[in-house]
Amino acid sequence: MNATDKIAGAGLVPPEKLIFELSHPGLTAVSLADGDVPAAPPARVLPAELLAQSSPPLPEVGELDLVRHFTRLAHRLFSVDSNFYPLGSCTMKYNPKVNERAVAMPGLCHLHPLQPEADLQGILELLYHTRVFLEEIAGLAEATLQPCAGAHGEMTGVMIINAYHRHRGEDRPKILTPDSAHGTNPATCAMCGRHTSTVASGPDGRVDMADLRAKVDSSTAAMMITNPSTVGLFDPQIAEMARILHDQGALLYLDGANMNAILGITRPGDFGVDVMHFNVHKTFSTPHGCGGPGAGPVAVAEHLRPFLPGPQVVKHDDGSFGWASPGPLSIGRVRSFYGQISVLIRTYAYIRALGADGLRQVSEKAVLSANYLAALLKDHYRLPFTPPFAHEFIMVPEFREHGVTELDVAKRLIDYAIHPPTMSWPVAHCLMIEPTECESLATLDEFADAMIAIAEEAKTTPDRLHHAPLTMPVQRLDEVTAARKPDLRWNPPDEPSTQS
Amino acid sequence: MNYLQLNDSDVQRMLNAMGVERVADLFRDIPAASRLDHPLALPGPLSEMELLADLQRLANANHGLDELTCFLGGGMYDHFIPTVVDELASQSEFVTAYTPYQAEASQGALQAFYEYQTLICLLTGMDVSNASLYEGATAAAEAVLMARAATGRKQVVVSATVHPHTRETLATYLAALPMQIVTVEAPAGVTSPEALRAHVGEQTAAVLIQTPNVFGCVERLDLLSNIAHDCGAMVIASVDPVSCGLLKTPGSLGVYIAVGDAQALGIPLSLGGPSLGFMACKREHMRRMPGRLVGATTDRSGRRAFCLTLQTREQHIRRERATSNICTNQGLCALRVAIHLSALGRGGLAQVARLCLDKAHYAAERIAGLTGFELRFAAPFFKEFVVRTTKNVDAVLGHARRRGILAGVPLGPWYPELSDCLLVAVTEKRTRDEIDRLAAALNEA
Ligand SMILES: Cc1ncc(COP(=O)(O)O)c(C=O)c1O
Numbered sequence: 001m002n003a004t005d006k007i008a009g010a011g012l013v014p015p016e017k018l019i020f021e022l023s024h025p026g027l028t029a030v031s032l033a034d035g036d037v038p039a040a041p042p043a044r045v046l047p048a049e050l051l052a053q054s055s056p057p058l059p060e061v062g063e064l065d066l067v068r069h070f071t072r073l074a075h076r077l078f079s080v081d082s083n084f085y086p087l088g089s090c091t092m093k094y095n096p097k098v099n100e101r102a103v104a105m106p107g108l109c110h111l112h113p114l115q116p117e118a119d120l121q122g123i124l125e126l127l128y129h130t131r132v133f134l135e136e137i138a139g140l141a142e143a144t145l146q147p148c149a150g151a152h153g154e155m156t157g158v159m160i161i162n163a164y165h166r167h168r169g170e171d172r173p174k175i176l177t178p179d180s181a182h183g184t185n186p187a188t189c190a191m192c193g194r195h196t197s198t199v200a201s202g203p204d205g206r207v208d209m210a211d212l213r214a215k216v217d218s219s220t221a222a223m224m225i226t227n228p229s230t231v232g233l234f235d236p237q238i239a240e241m242a243r244i245l246h247d248q249g250a251l252l253y254l255d256g257a258n259m260n261a262i263l264g265i266t267r268p269g270d271f272g273v274d275v276m277h278f279n280v281h282k283t284f285s286t287p288h289g290c291g292g293p294g295a296g297p298v299a300v301a302e303h304l305r306p307f308l309p310g311p312q313v314v315k316h317d318d319g320s321f322g323w324a325s326p327g328p329l330s331i332g333r334v335r336s337f338y339g340q341i342s343v344l345i346r347t348y349a350y351i352r353a354l355g356a357d358g359l360r361q362v363s364e365k366a367v368l369s370a371n372y373l374a375a376l377l378k379d380h381y382r383l384p385f386t387p388p389f390a391h392e393f394i395m396v397p398e399f400r401e402h403g404v405t406e407l408d409v410a411k412r413l414i415d416y417a418i419h420p421p422t423m424s425w426p427v428a429h430c431l432m433i434e435p436t437e438c439e440s441l442a443t444l445d446e447f448a449d450a451m452i453a454i455a456e457e458a459k460t461t462p463d464r465l466h467h468a469p470l471t472m473p474v475q476r477l478d479e480v481t482a483a484r485k486p487d488l489r490w491n492p493p494d495e496p497s498t499q500s
Numbered sequence: 501m502n503y504l505q506l507n508d509s510d511v512q513r514m515l516n517a518m519g520v521e522r523v524a525d526l527f528r529d530i531p532a533a534s535r536l537d538h539p540l541a542l543p544g545p546l547s548e549m550e551l552l553a554d555l556q557r558l559a560n561a562n563h564g565l566d567e568l569t570c571f572l573g574g575g576m577y578d579h580f581i582p583t584v585v586d587e588l589a590s591q592s593e594f595v596t597a598y599t600p601y602q603a604e605a606s607q608g609a610l611q612a613f614y615e616y617q618t619l620i621c622l623l624t625g626m627d628v629s630n631a632s633l634y635e636g637a638t639a640a641a642e643a644v645l646m647a648r649a650a651t652g653r654k655q656v657v658v659s660a661t662v663h664p665h666t667r668e669t670l671a672t673y674l675a676a677l678p679m680q681i682v683t684v685e686a687p688a689g690v691t692s693p694e695a696l697r698a699h700v701g702e703q704t705a706a707v708l709i710q711t712p713n714v715f716g717c718v719e720r721l722d723l724l725s726n727i728a729h730d731c732g733a734m735v736i737a738s739v740d741p742v743s744c745g746l747l748k749t750p751g752s753l754g755v756y757i758a759v760g761d762a763q764a765l766g767i768p769l770s771l772g773g774p775s776l777g778f779m780a781c782k783r784e785h786m787r788r789m790p791g792r793l794v795g796a797t798t799d800r801s802g803r804r805a806f807c808l809t810l811q812t813r814e815q816h817i818r819r820e821r822a823t824s825n826i827c828t829n830q831g832l833c834a835l836r837v838a839i840h841l842s843a844l845g846r847g848g849l850a851q852v853a854r855l856c857l858d859k860a861h862y863a864a865e866r867i868a869g870l871t872g873f874e875l876r877f878a879a880p881f882f883k884e885f886v887v888r889t890t891k892n893v894d895a896v897l898g899h900a901r902r903r904g905i906l907a908g909v910p911l912g913p914w915y916p917e918l919s920d921c922l923l924v925a926v927t928e929k930r931t932r933d934e935i936d937r938l939a940a941a942l943n944e945a
Contacts, residue, residue: 050753
């Protein structure tokens with residue numbers, strides 16, 4: 001193949017080799033000092049049976065090729081910083097740059113978790129305030145910052161619920177979840193040794209109260225609910241649900257994934273929630289990092305405090321800050337050390353930058369933006385539920401007679417340089433749209449225009465949608481083969497025998 | 501407010517377009533009784549200058565490793581992070597993207613994770629790696645759950661040399677499940693094969709070993725694996741990935757699932773998190789793996805392309821029958837690890853491992869030569885070791901701290917029988933001069 005063929009054979013963006021395919025013997029991208037102490041020959045100080053003949057065949061690249069490779073990969077990626085990203089349930093809001101500066105401050109970043117508390121007064125103060133802010137926003141008595149993400153917060157919460165019932169001498173094996181629950185809810189229950197029972201939703205998308213009443217009994221540990229729900233509706237029956245559960249000795253768990261709709265407007269503790277988790281990587285602007293890290297702090301009402309995991313960050317009477325060991329009823333540790341600290345620093349910075357009024361505006365504008373988009377799109381896509389919506393809404397593309405599915409619509413949006421909404425969940429064939437509070441009116445209008453144009457294309461040029469996206473480094477993937485014949489790693493070609 | 505971009509007239513236009521009078525009307529589903537009638541009790545908003553000043557004040561109130569010389573380990577290590585790692589991983593596309601659900605628009609992340617998975621497999625000698633778990637302790641707990649599902653057995657045997665945080669986390673994870681934890685004591689600082697043999701049986705789903713262990717000692721994975729295999733139990737090894745530059749891979753020593761914390765591979769200490777839990781296994785256990793997996797496939801024109809795969813294991817498809825509840829993982833940390841390992845390369849990882857070995861042994865020799873200090877265990881060690889002192893441990897640590905040295909982790913809180921002991925870690929970052937100053941400080945104390 002000559003050079004022109006190579007260009008002609010590529011898509012708009014040429015393929016990027018694997019880092020292993022860039023490897024060239026003897027190169028490295030780091031410069032390490034030579035040893036300054038006498039050598040400890042491995043063969044003398046380590047058991048021969050455990051010593052490797054050669055070190056792992058990691059790729060060998062120089063610094064420039066390393067930089068080019070990972071820069072090119074970065075450019076093959078939609079992100080909030082480069083694209084509108086209305087991915088429902090994920091709250092892809094702007095991630096303020098000042099937060100990144102904060103976590104890079106040497107005095108906040110180069111801290112070892114086993115340093116004495118006296119060395120850590122600044123970070124402990126920050127964590128303590130973050131904890132107190134989250135307690136206030138939740139309207140609950142105490143929060144733990146330990147959980148690593150939303151699902152880990154759920155697990156912490158359900159373990160707390162288990163411990164609470166056990167302490168009261170009860171074994172309650174059942175947890176209720178609405179049919180629209182996020183997959184992590186039932187998966188969490190299973191990991192915590194509970195089984196789930198599904199509560200139906202009515203045609204209006206709200207919990208079917210008759211079904212709830214029928215399913216709550218003395219074996220019910222709790223109900224896990226997302227409110228506003230995963231279909232983007234605030235369920236006004238929530239306080240009544242709490243009453244029904246509490247009357248039976250059960251607890252109400254709130255999946256706080258959708259807190260972005262209610263900041264400073266209502267508090268979970270005020271509508272009967274006993275325990276909840278936050279997703280700070282949704283609500284409090286910490287970046288998603290291609291999948292993480294996030295953090296999932298858990299807040300509980302007074303009666304659940306003794307069961308919180310430890311250690312807890314506390315303020316002592318003398319005004320200093322420290323770690324407190326958990327009491328005898330605590331569920332124990334849910335991870336090593338203390339939490340996703342640099343993620344929590346960003347949480348702190350965000351809450352401090354906005355204050356109470358700013359947070360309320362966040363929710364108002366998030367809800368306004370979602371409802372505005374729903375109004376612009378309602379004549380082009382079916383809205384299964386009636387507005388007003390919370391900070392997100394679902395709509396259903398109905399172009400089946402043209403052979404066009406929600407997948408086609410989503411993929412075509414990529415050609416408009418917009419990240420697709422969440423697809424096919426929690427209602428079959430739907431798109432879930434969450435614009436967040438951060439977008440300009442121009443961006444919202446451009447998105448609506450693109451969706452309307454795609455609705456038109458679905459009827460006139462459906463094939464274009466079937467082939468979409470056309471502007472990316474790759475076109476639609478063979479995901480079936482990916483799952484049937486999993487290729488999950490690169491394999492080194494047989495290592496050439498090294499001649500010396 | 502600089503994070504928001506709708507002005508008052510935008511708001512009005514939007515309301516008009518909807519035929520809604522006031523923004524408050526959009527919240528009418530929230531019953532009045534649950535509505536907050538006062539502002540949240542939070543401190544007032546800060547301008548960027550004020551915020552930076554506040555953060556700087558908090559940073560200044562810490563004494564971190566930018567001022568102190570660190571010999572602390574105990575699970576988190578002060579390794580060198582090359583500038584390229586910070587620079588490349590902080591590219592804002594990587595930072596601000598979500599999980600790569602939409603493959604066509606996410607090839608950059610997917611390819612990076614495929615490379616990460618490969619690097620972890622190369623390091624551990626395993627067939628399959630997932631795209632990351634939260635951190636080392638939860639990764640070990642997930643591995644035990646995998647072994648439970650694979651064997652249907654009801655007991656896990658754990659060495660006392662496994663980090664106490666890992667053991668405590670495991671106990672929390674197993675609290676509501678019919679699964680018993682049996683601990684093998686290790687008075688010599690390593691797990692003795694005889695002691696392990698006395699504790700395993702036909703109900704043992706897995707044996708969990710950490711190597712180098714919490715005391716820095718290298719475990720005889722080869723011998724311990726054989727004992728586990730004899731009773732049909734799976735071997736789970738939690739390994740220090742840096743030691744893989746020097747030691748045989750867990751995969752070649754009979755381990756079924758290798759896990760560990762990859763903080764040492766390019767992730768800032770950040771008070772212990774976020775780090776990254778890696779997990780790799782033999783191919784036969786691939787479908788029991790928790791977490792995301794990235795696979796290579798082709799697109800419709802036959803080009804190599806990457807996507808999330810085997811998703812029927814995961815919570816969003818399988819719900820209560822999923823292999824785990826994990827959803828958000830440690831994506832950006834996995835990217836850092838991939839960049840860090842690629843930057844080091846084959847020679848670099850081996851060199852870091854050798855430097856750690858050399859410096860730790862130099863430090864151990866210096867300290868063991870001081871009056872009132874001795875090595876607590878005779879077992880071979882890698883970059884961390886335990887010293888016993890006849891002096892008061894807190895006084896020793898306090899004295900060194902006044903000299904600007906974090907001399908080690910006191911072991912009493914974790915192992916009461918070792919309350920006269922310190923755990924000292926020495927990475928490639930420590931210089932001979934710093935080690936000599938540590939020895940001098942211990943000597944004076
Ligand atoms: C409603 C809901 N619940 C739970 C989760 C899980 O949170 P995480 O991904 O942080 O574990 C998500 C996130 O995707 C969610 O949208």
